[in-house]
Amino acid sequence: MTDPVTPRRSGLRGFGHAGPSPWTDLDRPPLDAEALRRDLVLPGGFWTSLDVVTETGSTNSDLAARAGAGAPQGAVLVAEAQNAGRGRLERQWSAPPRSGLFLSVLLRPDEVPVERYGWLPILVGVAAAATLSRVAEVEVGLKWPNDLQVGIDGAERKLGGILTELSGGAVVAGLGINVSLRANELPVPTAASLALAGAAVTDRSTLLRGLLREFAGLYTEWTAAAGDPHASGLLAAYADRCTTLGRPVRVHLPGDRELLGEAVAIDGDGRLVVRTPDGTRRPVGAGDVVHVRPEPR
Known part of the structure; x- marks a missing residue:
């Protein structure tokens, strides 16, 4: 899920085990699992x-074992x-x-062709960005393909x-969001964190x-449309929040290759379409994108 915390003992532990009290940091109270279940795990x-x-160690690994x-x-x-x-590209995430x-x-999108599963991380990103923008009142964008971004001091x-x-x-599908990290805790x-971005919640x-x-x-709408990003509205929702579109970019591609150009579109497969200086449109399915500042005129 994204990138660094002080290593702790591995293994799955519940609140009943001996160890540091979850109330040692009163600004960071523990989640109430029973209350969450009452509100979210409902009949039907x-x-x-x-x-x-x-x-x-990793919620993705643990849930994959349950899926199996x-x-x-x-x-x-x-x-x-x-x-x-x-996180993506095997980066470590801790906090x-x-x-x-x-x-x-855990998702089982049986109604969706496997070739459209690549839209799932984008769907998670759209749901997270929409929720945080609405609830926390912080404008959250999506750097292609699905990094959550906020603006701090420009x-x-x-x-x-x-x-x-x-x-x-x-x-x-795994998701990591920094909520209350202080400046001296950033990896x-x-x-960034929601707190540092001035979140209302x-x-x-x-x-x-x-x-x-x-x-x-969003997932229900997407699966009802058999994963079609146009019919479900997912492509349009993503394009509205994608901070990469319309920007000069440098894309680090597999094999130590690099692509320079302008990000002009997201295609039907979720790929970033980059227009190179000679006018060629190149779809990119995997790579690390850097937003490049335009050259001053």
């Missing part, structure tokens, strides 16, 4: 289970701390305990990231409820 609803653990054991769609696993969280939202959800900084993985016939200077329970409800609605 999309979410089928919700568990909160004190610490684990036959867990149904709609399972949610939230960790108060992760010590082996992963102080209870300083953010670190979760994975600079674009990373708020969170998304990692989706296939596990048998299921998809596990890198280009990171940083209560993790409120944010999590909003996020899961938003995602369930």
Whole structure:
């Protein structure tokens, strides 16, 4: 899910085990799993289970194991701390305990052709950006493909990231969002948190409820359209929030290659279309994008 916390003992632990009290930092109270389940795991609803653990290596890995054991769609696993969280391109993600939202959800989009599964991380990003913009009252954008971004002091900084993985016939979608990190806790200077961005709401329970409800609605529309990004409205919703479109970019491609140009579109496969200086339009399916400042005139 994105990028660094002080390593802690690995393994899945619940609140009943001995260890540091979850109330040692009163600004970061623990999540109330029972209250979340009452609000979100409802008869006939999309979410089928919700568990909160004190610490684990990776919620994606744990939920993938449950998927292999036959867990149904709609399972949610939230960790108060992760010590082996992963982001795109195998980057590490960690943060102080209870300083953010670190979760994975189990999906079984059987109605959708496998070739459209690449839209799932984009769907998670749209749900997260929409929820945070509405609930936290902070404008959140999406750097292609799905890095959550906010502006602080005129600079674009990373708020969170998304990692989706296939596990048998299921998809596990992981999300990490920095909520209350202080400046001296940021893993890198280009990171951010909702608190540092001046969010009106940083209560993790409120944010999590909003996020899961938003995602369930978008996912239901997407699967009802067999994953079609046009018919479901997902492509348009993503383009509205994509901070990369219309920008000069440098794309670091696999094999130490580089592509320079202007990001002009998102195609039907979720790829970034880059127009090179000679006018060629090149679709990019994987790569690390750098937003380049335009040359002064």
